[in-house]
Amino acid sequence: MSTTAIFVIALIGGGILVAAGIFAVAWRRGPSAEPIVGEFDKEAAKRDMSARPAPEPAVTTAEAVAPETMPAEPVPPSIEDQREPVSADDLGVTRRKFLNRAALGLFGGGFLGSLGIAMLAFLWPKLKGGFGSKINAGPIAALRSQVILGDGSIKPLFFPEAQAWLVPMEASLMPGSSFDGLPVLAGADGGETGLMALWQKCVHLGCRVPECASSQGFECPCHGSKYNYHGEYDSGPAPRNLDRFALEEDAQGNLIIDTGTVLETPRAVVKTIAYPQGPSCL
Ligand code: FES
Known part of the structure; x- marks a missing residue:
């Protein structure tokens, strides 16, 4: 609290x-x-x-x-x-x-x-201007280089001010996804890899969900709910995907995370990324 x-x-x-x-x-x-x-x-x-x-x-x-x-x-x-x-x-x-x-x-x-x-x-x-408002997370290009490493692997970036995990997302994967049509992707214009901001709070009972590098997902230590790197539900008692924030890109190319607009989506039927990709952390 x-x-x-x-x-x-x-x-x-x-x-x-x-x-x-x-x-x-x-x-x-x-x-x-x-x-x-x-x-x-x-x-x-x-x-x-x-x-x-x-x-x-x-x-x-x-x-x-x-x-x-x-x-x-x-x-x-x-x-x-x-x-x-x-x-x-x-x-x-x-x-x-x-x-x-x-x-x-x-x-x-x-x-x-x-x-x-x-x-x-x-x-x-x-x-x-704190959590609950629009937060400027900085240049999208710089953020992108932190979540997509040089070898092409993914490393979610935690942004504390927004209580959010920033993860990469391709615009081509949006159609047919559980969050298709929602303003959850920014920085994907011109074929670039965009970003999504996943709320760290577990949608089951609100625990903070950490990243699991070995399985390439997010795994809740409280009751074992698991999500892939796009925050899509995989298993456990969670009733839906991880919630995500509405995003914008300002005229200077900064990522604006609207932490006052939380977007809920149902459990993904069609997943946009494979999970798990290795051993679980739980
Ligand atoms: S709070 Fe995360 S699974 Fe229960």
Whole structure:
């Protein structure tokens, strides 16, 4: 498991644990069986009133008028009269709602945050140009000379950044093959031997598949699946050929391995290369 995957799993697990803890605390502090009673504090209201400055007596010409001729002014309601007692039900619902909303907000925020981090981690390789993106493996001519030795023998080249084995492939062998029509061959224009990039990961349960020079193929040490040098299935529990990456050749003649495009093919019926060509490594 990659470091990124472990990091993402740890973040998600931590977020879930935090959210679960908050939810548990909120649940325990939920509405009690006892009714909540709220009372209007009249003493406090009186203290409020007494603390207020007394209104200035208005000096108007009305003082010269006899009181019996003045119209009676309406008396404004006191603050005490304007206040309404809060019912016990209102108090209980407000507290419960607050706790529920707080727990829901924190839980939802934690979940969405974890989801965002996981998505960022998933997209990160494509953003930074590592495995999962298009990788420039260098000039095809130079790579070709490393996989086809001077005596004509084949030597698969492992390219770690793409987790891929580079193997030679003739364009004339493509028709009728299990990967005919797929963009798995590059550098074969003009009759030259092209290249294919086989993913190192075994299609059975994901072990790394090493090359076996003696048998001229790839042999999985985990459960014994075997493939020829073109990654075609030969034997073992593997359900298909080795997966391969889509390839391109850029304007400078470089091999571009698109590790974000994995091409699966069924077990080859017609093999494009003989296997085994010597003793097995298993
Ligand atoms: S993982 Fe390769 S054969 Fe099982």
